[in-house]
């Protein structure tokens with residue numbers, strides 16, 4: 298049986314994994330041939346050569362980490378990262394199939410959703426994954442996986458039943474699937490879109506709805522959430538201009554995850570905001586845009602995960618976030634060695650960078 302190939306980051310590589318491609322450096326010289334079993338030295342070499350991602354065979358990945366179906370219930374970051382990269386790879390394949398004119402297959406999206414919803418206590422890893430720098434050309438795939446996991450977390454924080462948790466996860470995973478029908482030059486364009494390009498980009502919601510409706514097994518509420526994830530509470534969103542009372546709960550949850558992931562992501566044309574700034578913007582400028590109940594559930598829980606983060610201050614010093622300020626998440630209390638600084642009081646000092 299031929300084993301599937303998975304693209305994983307070199308940081309997640311472990312001795313015993315087998316290469317599923319010939320790896321070359323930027324001059325075309327071979328570093329490692331296909332079907333070579335990695336050892337510590339080979340992994341070190343890949344890192345030294347600046348290689349970030351390689352393709353490995355799935356069977357070698359599973360044997361190394363001792364993973365089978367049960368692997369999903371382990372709680373170490375390594376298992377999470379391998380699964381995360383697999384999910385990114387799967388959504389990339391889904392996009393490729395749809396671009397090639399194939400129909401969406403719910404069996405495949407179910408596999409991803411299943412593995413996400415059975416994995417407990419992964420919030421810490423999700424937060425770390427969302428904060429990773431992403432390759433620009435792969436941005437959309439990582440974004441879909443992140444939005445799926447964040448939507449699942451919000452649904453749980455809101456105490457929704459498991460069937461709703463699944464629907465939110467699935468809608469998050471597929472919310473931007475319509476982008477598979479938008480020209481790639483528009484999707485990956487580094488600069489600002491022209492008006493007509495932006496109009497085309499906006500059509501991804503409708504394209505996504507049509508793609509989802511091709512598989513009758515997809516829940517109509519999930520398809521509707523894909524169509525309406527850019528609607529706003531005050532009716533100023535697209536494509537239908539629906540007001541909050543007409544937008545389903547799944548779409549409201551996906552909208553919050555979508556905005557958070559997009560705003561914290563590192564992209565070529567805009568340096569990412571720190572998560573603290575993003576929380577502050579979401580709290581203070583989302584009136585009429587995001588649903589307040591969903592947003593509060595998100596902010597109440599998500600901000601906890603950023604206590605303990607390391608940041609660089611405008612003074613150049615490195616600090617640790619020790620206490621969140623609920624009135625303004627961009628101004629937490631931080632600790633620099635043994636000094637505590639309340640950024641809400643020390644007005645001249647701000648957070649410059651998330652480390």
Ligand SMILES: [Fe+2]
Nearest residue numbers: 472473526527
């Ligand atoms: Fe979207």
Ligand SMILES: [Fe+2]
Nearest residue numbers: 440472473555
């Ligand atoms: Fe999105």
